Amino acid sequence: MSEHGNWAEWVYIGVVCALLVWVGAEAWNVERLVEHVPADAEVIKVTGQQWFWSFEHEDGTKEIGELHVEKGKAYKFEVTSKDVIHSFNIHDYVVLIDAVPGRINIVWFVPDEVGEHEIQCREYCGLLHYNMRAKLYVEEST
Amino acid sequence: MVLELQKPRPIWQIMFSTHHTDVGLLYLIMSLAFFFMGGVLALFIRIELFLPGPQIIADSMTFNRMFTVHGTTLIFLFILPFASAVGNYFVPIMVRYKDMAYPKLNAIAFWMLPPAGALVWLGFADFTWYAQPPYSVISAPAPAADMWIFGLKIIGISQVLGSINFIVTILKCKHPDLPLSKMPLMAWSFLSSSLIVIVAIPTFAAALLMLLTDRMGMSGFFDPNVGGDPIAYSHLFWFTFHPEVYVLVIPAIGMMYEIIPRFSRKPIFSHSSGVFAFIMLAMVSFASWAHHMYATGMSFTEKTVFMVGTLAAVPASAMHVFNFLATMWGGRIKFATPMMWSVGGIALFFAAGAGGVVNSAMPLDFITHDSYWVVGHFHLFVMGTIAFGSFGFAYYMFPYVTGRMYHEKLGQVHFVLSFVGAILVFFTQHILGLFGMPRRVYDYPPFPEWIAMNQIITMGAVLLAIGAAIWLGNFIYSMGRGKPADMEDPFKLGGKYYYPYQQKTPHHD
Numbered sequence: 150m151s152e153h154g155n156w157a158e159w160v161y162i163g164v165v166c167a168l169l170v171w172v173g174a175e176a177w178n179v180e181r182l183v184e185h186v187p188a189d190a191e192v193i194k195v196t197g198q199q200w201f202w203s204f205e206h207e208d209g210t211k212e213i214g215e216l217h218v219e220k221g222k223a224y225k226f227e228v229t230s231k232d233v234i235h236s237f238n239i240h241d242y243v244v245l246i247d248a249v250p251g252r253i254n255i256v257w258f259v260p261d262e263v264g265e266h267e268i269q270c271r272e273y274c275g276l277l278h279y280n281m282r283a284k285l286y287v288e289e290s291t
Numbered sequence: 292m293v294l295e296l297q298k299p300r301p302i303w304q305i306m307f308s309t310h311h312t313d314v315g316l317l318y319l320i321m322s323l324a325f326f327f328m329g330g331v332l333a334l335f336i337r338i339e340l341f342l343p344g345p346q347i348i349a350d351s352m353t354f355n356r357m358f359t360v361h362g363t364t365l366i367f368l369f370i371l372p373f374a375s376a377v378g379n380y381f382v383p384i385m386v387r388y389k390d391m392a393y394p395k396l397n398a399i400a401f402w403m404l405p406p407a408g409a410l411v412w413l414g415f416a417d418f419t420w421y422a423q424p425p426y427s428v429i430s431a432p433a434p435a436a437d438m439w440i441f442g443l444k445i446i447g448i449s450q451v452l453g454s455i456n457f458i459v460t461i462l463k464c465k466h467p468d469l470p471l472s473k474m475p476l477m478a479w480s481f482l483s484s485s486l487i488v489i490v491a492i493p494t495f496a497a498a499l500l501m502l503l504t505d506r507m508g509m510s511g512f513f514d515p516n517v518g519g520d521p522i523a524y525s526h527l528f529w530f531t532f533h534p535e536v537y538v539l540v541i542p543a544i545g546m547m548y549e550i551i552p553r554f555s556r557k558p559i560f561s562h563s564s565g566v567f568a569f570i571m572l573a574m575v576s577f578a579s580w581a582h583h584m585y586a587t588g589m590s591f592t593e594k595t596v597f598m599v600g601t602l603a604a605v606p607a608s609a610m611h612v613f614n615f616l617a618t619m620w621g622g623r624i625k626f627a628t629p630m631m632w633s634v635g636g637i638a639l640f641f642a643a644g645a646g647g648v649v650n651s652a653m654p655l656d657f658i659t660h661d662s663y664w665v666v667g668h669f670h671l672f673v674m675g676t677i678a679f680g681s682f683g684f685a686y687y688m689f690p691y692v693t694g695r696m697y698h699e700k701l702g703q704v705h706f707v708l709s710f711v712g713a714i715l716v717f718f719t720q721h722i723l724g725l726f727g728m729p730r731r732v733y734d735y736p737p738f739p740e741w742i743a744m745n746q747i748i749t750m751g752a753v754l755l756a757i758g759a760a761i762w763l764g765n766f767i768y769s770m771g772r773g774k775p776a777d778m779e780d781p782f783k784l785g786g787k788y789y790y791p792y793q794q795k796t797p798h799h800d
Contacts, residue, residue, distance in 0.1 A: 155561060158613055165609045169602045169648070176652035177595055183654055184591055199430070233426040234521060236586060236661055240727030245657045247587045249522060250425060251515025254588035267736070271586075271661040271729045273419050275430050276351055279732035 186257045190223035197228070197235030197248035200277035202268060214283045216268065218260055219290040225257040236272035239285055247272055260287040309394035314401050315379030316692065321401075322372035323685070325408060326678075329364035330759055332357045337716075337752035340745045343737045351733035355417040356435070358731060362420035363439070366539070367446045368408045370673065373681045374542035375401075375453050378481045380688065381549075382457060385478040387466035392459040400452040407445035414438025419731060421528065424513035424521045428505045440503050447492050447499070454485035476565045480545025483573040484538045490577070491538070495531035498524055522587050529580035537576040537604075540640075540672060541569060543680030544611050547633040550687055551615050553784055554630035555622030560614050568614070571607035578603060585656045594653050601651035608644050612637060627782050628702030632683025635710045639675030639717075643668060646721060664724025667717040675713050682709070682762070689766070690776035697769040701761055708758035715751025719744050 193216070194205040204212045218224055228237045230248035238245045239258070246256040270281035305313050336358055339348045348354045379397065383390055391397045416439035418427040427436060461482045465474065502524070504510040511517035513524045552559045559565065578600030585594050615637050624630065646668045649655050659665060682705075689697050723744040728735060735741055777783075 155564070158561070158564065158610070158617070161613050162606055162610065165606050169605055172648055172652050173598060173602050176598060176654055180591065180594065180653040233430055234423055238661075238727075238729070240658075240662075243658055245586055245660060249515075249587060251520065252522070252588055267727070269727075269729055273355075273421075273423070273426070273731040275355070275417075275426060278355075279351060279729075279734045282736070 186225050186255065187223045187259075190225035190257050192225050192227060193218075195226050195228045195237055195248065196231060197237060197270065197274075197281075198231040199233065199275055200270070200281040202237070202270075202281070202283040215286060216283060217286045217288060220260055220263055220287050221290055223257060223259045225255060228254045228256065233274050234272050235270045235274050235281065238269050238271040239266055240269070241266045245271060260285075263287050263289055307398075309390075309398045311379045311383050311391045311394065311397065314391075314394075314397050315376045317401050318372045318376035318379060319685075319688075319692070321404060321408075322369050322376060325364050325368035325372070327759065327763065328412075329361050329369060330756065332361040332364070334752060334756050336361065337749040339733070340735070341749040342746075343735055343742065345734070348733070352417060354733040355419075355731070356415045359416050359419050359439075360411060363411050363416075363443075364408070365673065366420065367443070368404065368411070370539050370677055370681070371446075371450060372401075372404060373685075374481075374484070374539070377477075377542065377546060377681075377684055377688070378453075378457055380691075382460060382478050382481050383464075385475045386461055386464060387469060388460060388464040391456050392464050393456050396452055397456050400449045400456065403445050403449035403452075407442040407449070410438040410442035410445070414442070422502065423528075424502060424505065424524050425515075427502060428513060437503065437506065440499050440506075444496065444499050447496050450488050451492050454488040457481045457485040458489070472563070472566070476548035476559065476562065476569070477542075477545035479566050479569050480541045480548070483569040484541040487534045487538050487541075487573050487576055491531045491534040494527050498527035498531075501527075522584070525584050525587060526581065529583045530577075533580040533583065534576040536669075536672065537572050539677050541572060543636070543677040544569075544640075546680045546684040546687075547615060547636060550629045550633045550683055551618050554627060554633075554782070555619045555624050556784060557618055557622040560617035560620075564610050565614050568607040568610040571610075572604060575600065575604045575607065579651075582651050582656075585653060586660050598651050598653055602648065605644060605648060608640070612641055612644075625782065625784060628697070628699060628706060629683040629687040629782075631703060631706045632679050632686065635706060636676050636679030636683065639671050639679065639713060642718075643671035643676060646671065659724055661730055662724035663720045663728045663730055666730045667720030667724060670717045670720070671713075675717060679709070679713075682706075685766075687782075689769070690778070690781035693770050693773070694776055694778065695769055695771075695773035696776045696781060697773060698765050701765040705758045705762045705765070708754045708761070712751045712754030712758060716748050716755065719747045719751065723748070 192207050196203045201214055204216045226237065226244070226246070228246050228248045229252060230250045232250060234250070235248040236245065237248050237256070242258045242260065244256055244258050246254045248254070264287050266285040266287070268283035268285050270278055274281065305316060308314070335348060336354070339346045339354060348357070379391065414435040414437070416431065416435040418431040418436060418439075422439070461474070461478060465471070501510065501512040505513055511519045513519045513521045515521065548559065548565060579597055581589065581593065581597040582601045619634075650659055650665070650668060659668075686697060686702055689695075723741065726740050726744070728741050735745070
């Protein structure tokens with residue numbers, strides 16, 4: 150065992166560790182920015198329950214199964230659940246946070262283009278989990 | 292070794308035996324039976340998802356029950372018992388002892404598994420192998436969920452008993468002439484995975500009891516209405532089951548450490564780095580459990596801590612891969628079936644690890660979490676790495692167990708079909724996840740990309756199924772009619788040096 154040198158293994162482990170440090174540092178840096186909610190973000194209360202999403206805007210408007218937002222505005226989702234754990238997901242905008250009963254989880258986004266996007270549940274929640282969907286409508290700001 | 296079919300005995304003699312190879316044989320037969328049962332469920336799931344809309348499964352509840360039992364079966368009733376089978380056969384021989392340290396305990400640990408399997412299968416629960424409350428407390432249908440809880444409870448006890456047996460056999464019954472530092476790496480893999488089990492399992496055992504009393508309405512540990520917290524369950528669950536991932540993968544890597552040097556006709560590149568990496572993995576496996584829970588609303592600090600803990604497991608895994616490649620480097624490699632499985636398994640292990648680094652990076656996890664990416668990612672481990680290593684070892688053990696050779700060409704066809712199938716299924720699932728398809732769904736909206744990728748995945752799954760069918764036929768036929776194996780050197784590798792476990796051991800029957 151002592152006949153062969155193992156410098157190659159050390160170089161290899163060094164490269165792997167350097168890559169991991171880079172991934173970790175970059176992830177830390179990006180996540181720090183992503184989690185910083187802008188102060189002027191408008192609050193939308195999101196409630197998941199078996200098996201639909203309901204939304205309540207700051208002005209008291211309620212929506213079920215669809216959500217209308219304005220382009221270019223920051224929105225802060227306060228996500229919770231009434232029964233079991235769901236996961237609130239707008240995949241196109243990388244919005245993802247669990248809806249946990251008894252907790253309010255926060256996630257935010259700024260829609261940057263007019264359009265329609267899928268809202269779905271990403272955490273298994275029973276019989277109609279596969280169909281727990283809603284539509285996001287991004288509209289021109291008024 | 293035992294030659295069951297050349298010296299036939301009545302079946303009850305094997306069933307009531309406490310000899311390590313007999314218990315190993317029982318583990319082997321049971322685990323492979325459950326592999327095929329769980330695999331059939333996977334095939335149903337894939338056919339259902341071939342197109343949007345209901346296909347062959349009538350309703351989503353049946354579908355949910357199927358993927359729950361699929362996961363539970365393959366993890367607890369195939370992978371773990373298969374490792375126990377290999378350990379029972381080889382660990383006592385590798386440490387040069389006549390049997391396991393506690394033969395009766397060994398038989399008891401095995402005989403707990405069939406009733407546990409029966410509970411899981413007859414109940415057919417629907418709350419995924421994760422059994423997350425509040426769903427598992429307030430929504431999951433009654434007898435099934437409780438049967439699953441008891442089944443898992445029994446499996447946990449069986450695992451702890453088996454692990455105690457391995458630890459005592461290795462540390463206390465090892466031949467005095469064999470220092471730990473010279474012990475084969477496969478025995479080291481069983482030592483490290485058994486140590487993880489002893490530390491990790493009690494947490495889940497506690498969580499299962501809390502789940503049960505919550506379901507009976509006696510407590511509210513996970514009920515937010517009475518001050519409980521469902522996320523507490525996630526912590527308890529993953530504190531056991533992230534380390535458990537290493538319990539699954541470490542013996543499979545140990546099996547590759549048996550196969551790769553022999554079929555490369557070279558000693559292992561570095562025994563000590565293998566030992567070091569096993570110990571490292573056993574320790575860091577406890578530092579990363581909450582990386583499964585970034586999206587539950589954890590604070591930035593918590594996420595950072597668990598990201599670092601997760602990344603810390605990568606260098607040790609990379610050391611194993613390096614060790615395998617350096618062993619093969621310059622060797623006279625014989626690509627017989629067991630070697631093909633091991634090399635294929637290492638390639639997929641590398642791919643799975645690379646995907647894991649992506650998941651652990653916090654912002655990227657919010658793209659992949661609970662999507663099909665995750666399904667592809669962990670299947671690359673459990674199927675691509677662990678099952679591939681296990682299949683290779685099943686071919687490798689075959690002559691020692693039956694005294695006959697399997698059909699080599701068919702074994703290679705099985706490998707090629709499975710390797711191509713695994714890439715089609717699990718790589719495509721990664722991409723499907725990036726396109727946003729959630730996991731654990733019975734149906735999906737007809738987005739053209741999702742349909743195309745689901746169809747590729749189903750076709751890959753069919754390849755895997757054909758491969759498995761060929762394997763089953765090959766083994767059943769060869770057990771009775773295969774060519775008698777040359778027991779000194781069944782794989783024609785030359786040199787007695789490569790078979791230390793053929794040393795005569797006292798057989799106490």
